[in-house]
Amino acid sequence: MVTRLLDEVGVAAYLTDQQLVGSMVAGEEVRGVEFDGCAFDGGVLAGALLLGCTFTECTFTGIDLARASVTDSTFRECRFVESRLMGVNFALAHAGAISSAFAFEHCRMDYASFHGLGLTSSSWHGCRLLDADFGECDLRRTDFAGSDLSGASFAGADLRDASLIGAVNYALDVRDVKVKGLRVEASGAGGLLSAFGIVVD
Template sequence: MTELIEETGGAAYVLEKRLVGSVRIGAVVRGVEFEACTFEGNVLAEARLLGCSFTECTFVGVDLGRATVTDSTFRECRFVESRLLGVNFGLAHVGGLSSAFAFEGCRLDYASFHGLALSESTWRDCRLVDVDFGECDLRRTDFAGSELSGAAFAGADLRDASLVGATGYALDVREVKVKGLRVDAAGAGGLLAPFGIVVA
């Protein structure tokens, strides 16, 4: 795995490979195109992914914590039981595609998606504490079962999205587009919190 992708020094194309193991901390992965690959294990923690592309890739149990994703592209990728703590996806190219992401059981605390087009993405049973979704296109997204304490949504478009089963969120509906947003009774208090209203 390390020999395949680490410090390639030039463009490379990797198709339908199962990549297991890890690169060394701080490793530079530059200009590699991954298509329909499966990453498993502590593969990319603290790696520097520069100008890479990931198309229809699956990440299972992967630690991308504190990785740098500068000028990298993610298209229709799926993350399962992975850690993406503090990753700034604003440095990557992820917008303009439906189903850009599918997250299941992942931990993304302190990650930033600020300003990205993420419509029709799913975030199921994820921990999204203090995540920045400001100015994001989140139309038709699903946050079922996710923890959203401290998540920022100012300027986001949540039309036809679902927060059913999500917890911890607080939205100021004056700053967010919410037409068609689905919430359940347990989480509805998060819509009233910015007004100082407490649901008893």
């Protein structure tokens, strides 16, 4: 069953197993709705206000969420595929409300912020994360395979047992990041030595 997003959220506080389509204009608000097992497909929610909502086992495919507000919202085991999340500040979500098993596949996430969040066992596969903020994050056992991390910040993050295999353009100051068990390729070693002024040719 396919339903239009705004038609449904205007009359319901709880939606389950719905395929939701449609767009919202910047500044348009959805507040306090619980989405369980819903699929958001191909809509434009750029600049939308998703306030105090709960998303459980939801999938977002081809969604434009650039600069959307997720203040006080909760995300549990959600998956984002080929979506735009540029400038989304997930750090404003409800405290502790970003669960592990967060999955992003081929998403564009420049300037996104996850600052201080617990993101263990999450994955970013083939994503563009230019200038993203992972400062103070718990990133144990996370996987950044195939992602571009140009300018991404990891200050104070915990990357123990994480994987940067296949990731490119990352730079970590290993004096300020927990890295025991972090997996990298030999070709990426320069990203761990740049903080010391060492250039690997």
